Amino acid sequence: MSNAILSPSVPPAGLQDPALEIRGLGKTFPIGGLFSRQSVRALHDVDLSIGRGEIVALVGESGSGKSTLARCVARLEKPSKGSILLDGVDVLKRDRFQVSRSYRSQLQMVFQDPFGSLNPAHRIEHFLRRSLAIHHKGGRSEDATQRRLEELMTTVGLQADMLNSYPHELSGGQRQRVAIARALAVEPQVILADEPTSMLDVSVRIGVLNLMRKLRDEQGISMLYITHDLASARYLADRTAVMFAGELVEEGESLDLLANPAHPYTQLLVSAVPDPARAGSYDPIRRAELRQAVLASTHCPFDGDPAQPCSAAEPVRHHVGGPANRHWVRCHLYRPQAGSGGHALATEPVTAPPAKTGQPASNPTEQKTSA
Amino acid sequence: MTVSQVSFGSHEPVLDIKDLTVKYIGDTRSTTAVDRVSFSIGTGEVFGLAGESGCGKSTIANSIMRLLKDPAKIAGGSISFGGKDVLAMSPEELRRFRWQDVAMVFQSAMNSLNPVLTIGEQIVDIYTTHAGYSRKESLRRAGELLELVRIDPARLKSYPHQLSGGMRQRAVIAMAVALKPSLLILDEPTTALDVVVQQEIMAQIKELQRELGFSVLFITHDMSLMVELSHRMAVMYGGRIVETAKAQDVYTHPRHPYTQALMGAFPPLTGPRLPLTGLPEGVKFRDIPDLTEAAPGHLVAPFAADPAALSGTSAVQPAPLEGATQ
Numbered sequence: 056m057s058n059a060i061l062s063p064s065v066p067p068a069g070l071q072d073p074a075l076e077i078r079g080l081g082k083t084f085p086i087g088g089l090f091s092r093q094s095v096r097a098l099h100d101v102d103l104s105i106g107r108g109e110i111v112a113l114v115g116e117s118g119s120g121k122s123t124l125a126r127c128v129a130r131l132e133k134p135s136k137g138s139i140l141l142d143g144v145d146v147l148k149r150d151r152f153q154v155s156r157s158y159r160s161q162l163q164m165v166f167q168d169p170f171g172s173l174n175p176a177h178r179i180e181h182f183l184r185r186s187l188a189i190h191h192k193g194g195r196s197e198d199a200t201q202r203r204l205e206e207l208m209t210t211v212g213l214q215a216d217m218l219n220s221y222p223h224e225l226s227g228g229q230r231q232r233v234a235i236a237r238a239l240a241v242e243p244q245v246i247l248a249d250e251p252t253s254m255l256d257v258s259v260r261i262g263v264l265n266l267m268r269k270l271r272d273e274q275g276i277s278m279l280y281i282t283h284d285l286a287s288a289r290y291l292a293d294r295t296a297v298m299f300a301g302e303l304v305e306e307g308e309s310l311d312l313l314a315n316p317a318h319p320y321t322q323l324l325v326s327a328v329p330d331p332a333r334a335g336s337y338d339p340i341r342r343a344e345l346r347q348a349v350l351a352s353t354h355c356p357f358d359g360d361p362a363q364p365c366s367a368a369e370p371v372r373h374h375v376g377g378p379a380n381r382h383w384v385r386c387h388l389y390r391p392q393a394g395s396g397g398h399a400l401a402t403e404p405v406t407a408p409p410a411k412t413g414q415p416a417s418n419p420t421e422q423k424t425s426a
Numbered sequence: 427m428t429v430s431q432v433s434f435g436s437h438e439p440v441l442d443i444k445d446l447t448v449k450y451i452g453d454t455r456s457t458t459a460v461d462r463v464s465f466s467i468g469t470g471e472v473f474g475l476a477g478e479s480g481c482g483k484s485t486i487a488n489s490i491m492r493l494l495k496d497p498a499k500i501a502g503g504s505i506s507f508g509g510k511d512v513l514a515m516s517p518e519e520l521r522r523f524r525w526q527d528v529a530m531v532f533q534s535a536m537n538s539l540n541p542v543l544t545i546g547e548q549i550v551d552i553y554t555t556h557a558g559y560s561r562k563e564s565l566r567r568a569g570e571l572l573e574l575v576r577i578d579p580a581r582l583k584s585y586p587h588q589l590s591g592g593m594r595q596r597a598v599i600a601m602a603v604a605l606k607p608s609l610l611i612l613d614e615p616t617t618a619l620d621v622v623v624q625q626e627i628m629a630q631i632k633e634l635q636r637e638l639g640f641s642v643l644f645i646t647h648d649m650s651l652m653v654e655l656s657h658r659m660a661v662m663y664g665g666r667i668v669e670t671a672k673a674q675d676v677y678t679h680p681r682h683p684y685t686q687a688l689m690g691a692f693p694p695l696t697g698p699r700l701p702l703t704g705l706p707e708g709v710k711f712r713d714i715p716d717l718t719e720a721a722p723g724h725l726v727a728p729f730a731a732d733p734a735a736l737s738g739t740s741a742v743q744p745a746p747l748e749g750a751t752q
Contacts, residue, residue, distance in 0.1 A: 261691050324622060326625070332695075
């Protein structure tokens with residue numbers, strides 16, 4: 056694709072042989088009636104790789120395409136184009152029509168809603184036993200299966216006697232742990248976790264994040280952590296990728312990305328996170344400018360740098376802070392074409408007047424009320 | 427229970443709740459959803475009520491509005507608003523009290539708009555019913571109201587489904603402040619919204635609050651958001667308040683283990699990556715005692731100082747994780 060100009064689609068040194076690699080993935084959904092040719096572009100040209108034992112966070116607002124990406128990778132949706140490489144094998148070519156069992160045993164998904172993803176009619180044991188049986192991971196004897204079940208429960212921090220409980224007897228956090236245990240039962244290399252904590256009570260969320268980190272540390276499982284919560288992405292993930300309107304706009308080491316966000320959309324997201332520790336408070340003019348820059352950027356900070364060409368027509372990736380820093384940002388001049396998936400910024404008309412740069416910054420209230 | 431009267435603005439509390447107890451009466455057993463809760467909100471003060479789902483925070487909000495329905499029953503305590511006893515109000519008094527004195531933005535309020543009426547008709551309805559304005563006058567004021575929350579007055583003719591979630595939420599907030607109430611109750615006003623939109627809505631509320639000077643009872647489980655917006659806050663657990671203080675004090679020195687767990691649930695955006703511990707699964711606090719003053723204006727329910735009493739809690743020494751560069 057066109058973003059080969061500066062695209063690090065070849066992973067940088069130290070990250071050879073990624074566990075999961077997504078190349079140029081695109082997905083369009085047809086809309087309108089049976090004979091309609093209209094379509095919505097939910098994903099466009101997404102390149103993302105997850106190294107072995109690496110946790111990558113995918114952040115963005117609702118409608119940005121995060122979950123579509125996960126569903127495509129889990130092969131619950133059929134991607135319109137692009138390729139998915141697991142262990143270097145193009146799975147879309149290998150299993151052209153239907154997902155294979157071996158793919159499922161390598162890649163598992165943890166869903167957002169632990170209340171909906173566990174069948175209320177079965178005991179916890181059923182879910183784990185079924186995973187073990189389908190993928191032949193239960194061992195040869197009943198004893199071995201039983202041991203494995205108890206081991207799984209211990210791994211996710213649950214009592215083994217909960218195997219006999221029904222889902223409704225467990226709290227949300229415990230249910231999500233069961234969902235994680237179910238994914239672990241098949242010994243996957245990659246886990247896709249789609250907002251695994253957003254339905255949980257706040258006091259147990261961090262426990263689930265800690266469990267995910269522990270699994271990575273102890274079993275070397277790679278994870279794609281999908282969230283809209285930047286703070287938890289920073290807490291858990293090694294790298295963070297920001298998605299906007301179906302395209303990745305910025306990616307880098309989590310700490311570096313959130314400390315030095317380069318794309319106006321990332322800056323807008325970061326500035327919107329409530330953080331009592333932050334010194335500066337809400338500046339409406341700055342935010343209106345950022346909003347404007349996201350929707351209609353007029354310049355790119357890398358404009359004029361001969362080493363990093365800009366383009367308004369093609370997505371160009373600029374490196375931020377030197378080549379050793381694995382942090383890139385998409386050129387600000389380039390915007391996704393019309394017809395890409397909806398996002399909150401686009402549906403929300405800019406009700407505030409576009410901030411005039413000449414306006415005195417000392418008078419924010421007047422600027423806001425004069426709308 | 428003593429409750430700190432440290433308030434911002436005025437020392438005259440707008441809302442004063444004393445020992446409020448609400449029970450849900452069942453056929454065989456009843457549940458105490460709110461247990462002897464006391465707090466007060468001063469004029470122009472933003473008071474936050476934090477806690478997770480099921481802790482009774484929404485029940486308190488509904489008690490203030492007298493919206494509780496069977497099987498919920500206010501079993502004890504008092505709610506006084508500007509010196510008037512809310513619990514003793516007649517239906518006619520309640521009608522005036524609601525919306526004119528206290529307005530409320532409900533959880534997922536954007537879905538509480540009537541889908542078959544335009545936004546304009548719904549706002550006009552407030553003015554003609556409660557304020558007795560003429561239709562024409564009401565329409566003019568409705569336009570002003572939308573401008574206040576930065577929505578184009580042309581949107582008066584729109585139906586709710588034609589607006590985005592953020593705009594609907596703004597419209598609902600505009601309707602809540604239409605009659606210039608002295609107390610606004612916000613029950614999780616931004617839970618269903620994206621972070622960018624949430625930030626804008628909260629900024630909007632802050633700005634309206636500055637302009638119109640109403641007090642706010644702000645209910646959420648998002649501690650970061652609460653600390654940013656509130657002056658004072660209380661943390662609820664199992665129907666009891668376990669800690670109440672100035673928001674900044676709760677943020678910097680949370681004392682109750684439950685408050686600490688809630689705080690730990692929201693990792694910071696700056697500073698080194700420290701391992702956080704949430705509330706371990708299965709830890710329950712029972713028979714929470716009355717609050718005692720731990721520091722000036724900082725009230726905490728006494729708790730077992732022995733961490734072993736909280737089964738599974740290990741005293742984790744915060745040590746930076748890998749890559750703590752920032």
